[in-house]
Amino acid sequence: MMMDGFLKRFENVLDPFEDKGEARDHARVNRIGHLEPLPGDANAFIWHFAKQAKWPLIGLLITGGLTGLIEAVMFTGVGWLVDAMENSDPATFLADNVWLITALLFVTLIGRALVLFAASVLEEQMIAPSFFNRIRWQSYRRIIEQSYTFFQNDFAGRLAQKVQQAGQATGDFVTTILQTFWSFITFVVLTISILGAIDWRMSVVLAVWSLGYVWMIRNLLPQIRTLGRERANANSVWTGRVVDSFTNILSVKLFDSTRAEDAFVKEGFSRYVEAVRRLCRALTTIRTAIAVLNGLMMTGIGWVAIVGWQSGSVSSGGVAAALGLVLRLNQMSGWMMFNINGLVRNYGTIQDAVATISPVPTLTDRPDARPLEVVRGExxxxxxxxxxxxxxxxxxxxxxxxxxxxxxxxxxxxxxxxxxxxxxxxxxxxxxxxxxxxxxxxxxxxxxxxxxxxIGVVTQDTALLHRSIRENIAYGRSDADDDLIFDAARRANASGFIPGLRDPKGNSGYAATVGERGIKLSGGQRQRIAIARVLLKDxxxxxxxxxxxxxxxxxxxxxxxxxxxxxxxxxxxxxxxxxxxxxxxxxxxxxxxxxxxxxxxxxxxxxxxxxxxxxxxxxxxxxxxxxxxxxxx
Known part of the structure; x- marks a missing residue:
């Protein structure tokens, strides 16, 4: 509980609902289209949000670099210990190497734990809950202000998927760059420096390996980026089709005797499966290339280390440090390529989401728009x-x-x-x-x-919100008390059936939820709730x-x-x-x-x-x- 309370202190560093788009002009908050559009370019989109979490992200950059440093120090320390053991009397080993042992113990037991704890707090308490949600919140607000036509031309499920993907992909992209990728870069640079100090030929092998690694990233990953974007788009398509089927389930039940709906949804799934297969083929190719490249790198370093040990230019500790570092580098490089694949896929997802989120609304309030004043009603x-x-x-x-x-x-x-x-x-x-x-x-x-x-409106096609009866009636007048709500229901001849309503969660009467679009109610019941809503709005x-x-x-x-x-x-x-x-x-x-x-x-x-x-x-x-x-x- 003490730890839980301590961690809660960091959760409010970032406001998950802050929107920089309205900060410049608070007087326009009640206007449709008052928010500044989000950038339409993926890079600008990422930078737009990264600036909003500057200090936590800088902290993540620092901890990422320290993580790579500690990794390199720990493996190099193994070499130092081996050399110290060769050059010391076992009886006096601890006394002769007290500072080395103390330093390694501090790094292993305290320094590493502190850095990982700080990184975890930054990512799990500050960034993941608040930063990710801020992106989703601002994306949602831009979409909800689009014109009525915008929503007529797209699936509701697909739009919801874009909001979700924008937050997740952008957050993952930024945190991976600053933590995982930067930690890897730090480790590689330190490894090249350490191995160069042991034997210059080792640094040459690693430099050649680094060039090959960069070449693969530059030449093979763009294909994965394109395929990742196609996968994200195909994912949102099948999601939209499934949501459309579920939303219109009565029509499906009544008219889809030939199971055409299954074929329609299956076609969306098929497109997604094919997109995933293309992406997975590309991933297998790049993973195989990394395995071959790493095998050559480890063989080259091992050969130089053994030859150097034979000639006396490399100590036993140097061999141990070199082999430990390259084995760790092999492990990290495969893991890092996986993360780079994720970066590229996330970037493609961001590109796909931005195309939906960033367009400027076509129907907005004018800059000098003022509230309507109805005196006569002409x-x-x-x-x-x-x-x-x-x-x-x-x-x-x-x-x-x-x-x-x-x-x-x-x-x-x-x-x-x-x-x-x-x-x-x-x-x-x-x-x-x-x-x-x-x-x-x-x-x-x-x-x-x-x-x-x-204007109070009652339409022929009455769709209610999947909320309680009380919330639906008061939707146009949120400050209404129960007496006003009950009176509106009575005047709309709805007070007779409302007390008998029940929902699966055990709520009843005015607290009962009505299902998506009010599907749990009959057409006449929905209409009477809509009339009650207008009566209350007055x-x-x-x-x-x-x-x-x-x-x-x-x-x-x-x-x-x-x-x-x-x-x-x-x-x-x-x-x-x-x-x-x-x-x-x-x-x-x-x-x-x-x-x-x-x-x-x-x-x-x-x-x-x-x-x-x-x-x-x-x-x-x-x-x-x-x-x-x-x-x-």
């Missing part, structure tokens, strides 16, 4: 054009003004642009032309956090994208009154497949191919006999044509 689209980068189609020169407190419904066939307009208002995408304003403030000029904080603007689509008619009727209360005094934009749920709104906007083709109240639009009337007739009659099956998507 929403205006002015000549908005947006095509998802397709060059045409979705929305062209769209204009619409929603008055403060007005309840507006968006209606139209699938692909009419309704959800796109909602996404643009939330600034999940930037408009290509035109502007969107709230109370006269261009949403491109305000912080994204304040914009989305002023934002001045509401976006309801099929807010009650997953509810049966009885439950929908039970919460409709509370939804009406929730909408009082707020600006509301609602999308609905079931037109009856929005028929009572102040105004209905009928869209077709990104344009407004009709607008007015429900009864007005019915009398006109246009697109809305057709949709209403088909839906109220219980039938929807193929082209008009969905009234709001």
């Amino acid at each position: 929403v205006a689209f002015r000549d908005v054009t947006f095509h998802y980068g397709k060059g045409g189609g979705i929305i062209d020169n769209f204009s619409l003004t929603i008055r403060p407190g007005e309840k507006v419904g968006l209606v139209g066939r699938s692909g009419a642009g309704k959800t796109t307009l909602v996404n643009l208002l939330l600034r999940l995408y930037d408009v290509e032309k035109g502007s969107i304003t709230i109370d006269g403030q261009n949403i491109a000029d305000v912080t994204q956090a304040s914009l989305r904080g002023a 934002a001045p603007i509401l976006l309801l994208d099929e807010a009650t689509s997953a509810l049966d008619s009885e439950v929908e009727a039970a919460i409709q009154e509370n939804l009406n209360v929730m909408m009082e005094g707020k600006t509301v934009i609602a999308i609905a497949h079931r037109l009856s749920t929005i028929a009572s709104l102040d105004r209905l906007i009928v869209l077709d191919e990104g344009r407004i083709v009709e607008e007015g109240r429900h009864d007005e639009l019915i009398r006109r006999g246009g697109l809305y009337a057709q949709l209403w007739e088909r839906q109220s009659g219980g039938f929807l044509g193929d082209g008009e099956r969905n009234a709001a998507e």
Whole structure:
């Protein structure tokens, strides 16, 4: 316990959650994209983080050098002892060599232990927990600030893998360089110097060996670096595919009767296995080359030592020291080549991870962005054009003004642009032309956090966080107490089923976890939790994208009154497949191919006999044509 308490003192030397990217401008902390991007070059990426742990890493450099020094001294000391034994009377050996024996005992028992203890504290207490995690934390923060499109174009599992790999590979790379590699270099230099002092020919043999070792590193390891990067990428691909399968397990169970999912995942595994095999073939080649080179080195040193002993130029202690040093060098060189292989693989992993982590977010707050101030709640689209980068189609020169407190419904066939307009208002995408304003403030000029904080959203595809019911309801208002949370659940007609929930860990009711994306709950239960979350957030603007689509008619009727209360005094934009749920709104906007083709109240639009009337007739009659099956998507 005493040792445990002592070691804890070193664990807070580095803050695992410090982020230098925001230190220069604390006023921008609440802005999306306020963090400085991480370097896009692997070398710059490594140096960026190494500077953040300067003193512990310098300490690791010192202990690494001392470790190599102690190794060389201990093997050389064997030679000194042999010579001392040859030149001393056994009866007076200890008295005649007291200083030599004391020095060797100090190095072996105390000096070596102190150096290894210091190195262990630096690596295990300061660097491994905090430095590694700081890299992961800063990498996570850069990825989480990427645009919505960024996440649509990649696997969540693959992105998580990149965050993990970045921390592990960068940390391993730096610590191996400063501790293992530097210790080896120190040992090699000292060994060449010591053997040169014994017989100059030995230093020549070692110099030639060193050149061969460097040649192999320079000519054979680049291939391993490339193969290591390919292995890292293949690893993240199969991980992403497995996570995608597990995340969408219901679809897999319901539709994958031909086991196509197995084939898809297996193909990812196959790519990984092939990448590992290529890497392992290269490793076998380089390990064989090292074995041959080391064999030649040991034979050469041994021959010079024996010839020198025969001629009297090398003492018995010199032979013992030389053979001990080269045998240790043989062991260390094979071990070091393994570590160099690891360095190269880690470098390739870093290169691969940096390509994902370092890109600058495409959708960020402007440098002078200010918080949105919602006083009235007017929403205006002015000549908005947006095509998802397709060059045409979705929305062209769209204009619409929603008055403060007005309840507006968006209606139209699938692909009419309704959800796109909602996404643009939330600034999940930037408009290509035109502007969107709230109370006269261009949403491109305000912080994204304040914009989305002023809007409550219930979507058709409700995904909950794998956390407790309480945390999910309070997600948009973290300061809410239990009374507010319980009241929101009651108004969303969710308080009836929540007490009966249980999770595998024994938690129940509001403490029960809901599973990834809320998979443990029914669609209607998830929807009611999402509605409770919006009720609790109490934002001045509401976006309801099929807010009650997953509810049966009885439950929908039970919460409709509370939804009406929730909408009082707020600006509301609602999308609905079931037109009856929005028929009572102040105004209905009928869209077709990104344009407004009709607008007015429900009864007005019915009398006109246009697109809305057709949709209403088909839906109220219980039938929807193929082209008009969905009234709001």
